[in-house]
Amino acid sequence: MTALAALVGCLAAVGVIVLVGELRPAPPRLDAALARIQPTPIHPDDALASRMSGSERWGRWLVKRVARPSGLLAVPLSDLDLLGRSVERFMLVKLSLFLTGLAAPSVLGGLVSLAGGSPPWRVPVLAGLVLAVALSMVPDWSVRSQARQRRKDFRYAFTCYLQLVALERQAGAALNSALENPAKITDGWPFQRVHQALTRARHAQQQPWRGLAQLGADIDVGDLIDLAHTAEIAGSQGAKMHDVLIAKIASMRHEASAAARAEANARTTAMWVPTSLLMLGFVILIGFPFFSKLLGSG
Numbered sequence: 001m002t003a004l005a006a007l008v009g010c011l012a013a014v015g016v017i018v019l020v021g022e023l024r025p026a027p028p029r030l031d032a033a034l035a036r037i038q039p040t041p042i043h044p045d046d047a048l049a050s051r052m053s054g055s056e057r058w059g060r061w062l063v064k065r066v067a068r069p070s071g072l073l074a075v076p077l078s079d080l081d082l083l084g085r086s087v088e089r090f091m092l093v094k095l096s097l098f099l100t101g102l103a104a105p106s107v108l109g110g111l112v113s114l115a116g117g118s119p120p121w122r123v124p125v126l127a128g129l130v131l132a133v134a135l136s137m138v139p140d141w142s143v144r145s146q147a148r149q150r151r152k153d154f155r156y157a158f159t160c161y162l163q164l165v166a167l168e169r170q171a172g173a174a175l176n177s178a179l180e181n182p183a184k185i186t187d188g189w190p191f192q193r194v195h196q197a198l199t200r201a202r203h204a205q206q207q208p209w210r211g212l213a214q215l216g217a218d219i220d221v222g223d224l225i226d227l228a229h230t231a232e233i234a235g236s237q238g239a240k241m242h243d244v245l246i247a248k249i250a251s252m253r254h255e256a257s258a259a260a261r262a263e264a265n266a267r268t269t270a271m272w273v274p275t276s277l278l279m280l281g282f283v284i285l286i287g288f289p290f291f292s293k294l295l296g297s298g
Contacts, residue, residue, distance in 0.1 A: 059088025062095060076140065078220035079147035082154075093139045101132035151221055152259075157190035158223065159252045166245040175241070179208045193219070207232070223252055 075087055109124035164182035173181065180202075183195035193215060201211025209228040216224025227248050234240040 059092045062091035076143050078218065079143045082147045082150055082219040083143065090139060090143065094136045097135035097138055098132045101135035102128045105131060151219070154190045154221060155223060155252060155256060157188060159249060159256070161191060161194060162245055162249050166242060166249065169242055169245070176208060
């Protein structure tokens, strides 16, 4: 009995640790940051595989054998790239939570049996399957939620970046300098990603807009792709480029303002439910003594 209780406690502790570690934002990995500024991988696949630890090999095996491009087993690659997390770690966390959910009801059913109960075997099996599937989806929900917020932060920062680029162009700076200089003024992660994309494009002898378009495709931000395509069509002429930048800044600010108003309206609407319940409870609290006395006297 004591051993089973200790086992249940260990499984619950492992599940809580993995869940908290997944919900907590992780710092970007060094190898992922270096890979973003390199046009080609630093090490070949064989050398990289030999340098992997056992858990990373398991994660890579899961990515090759279990992950699918769509469905329940789909891996949010753009979200993981935006958060700076590896796909291998993501799959290992999903597997850990799946096994924890699968084993917890069976162990709990065993404890109930030792205590004198007789639960049917179908209950822990079905509960384990449902709990395992539910817990395995927690990393997907966490990654998508954090990536959604980071994309919102990136759009705000990119609007400021474009304003600085427009000021550089008005001051007579060349196109490449106007794009690269504002990205160096701060160590915020949106400006760092833009600077890495521009540096990678320069090393590959590509137009800077190609680098920004590739960054937009990697992190799934359509504003970067639209701006890159529009800027390529406009060319390097100063007047046209300035008009493109000003139009994009106005468009992104309008979208951000509309999104903020929509979120505020949604939260205001959602507040009607708890407010109504609170007022109903207050009315019942005030009117109950009166109606109680009235019914008692009748």
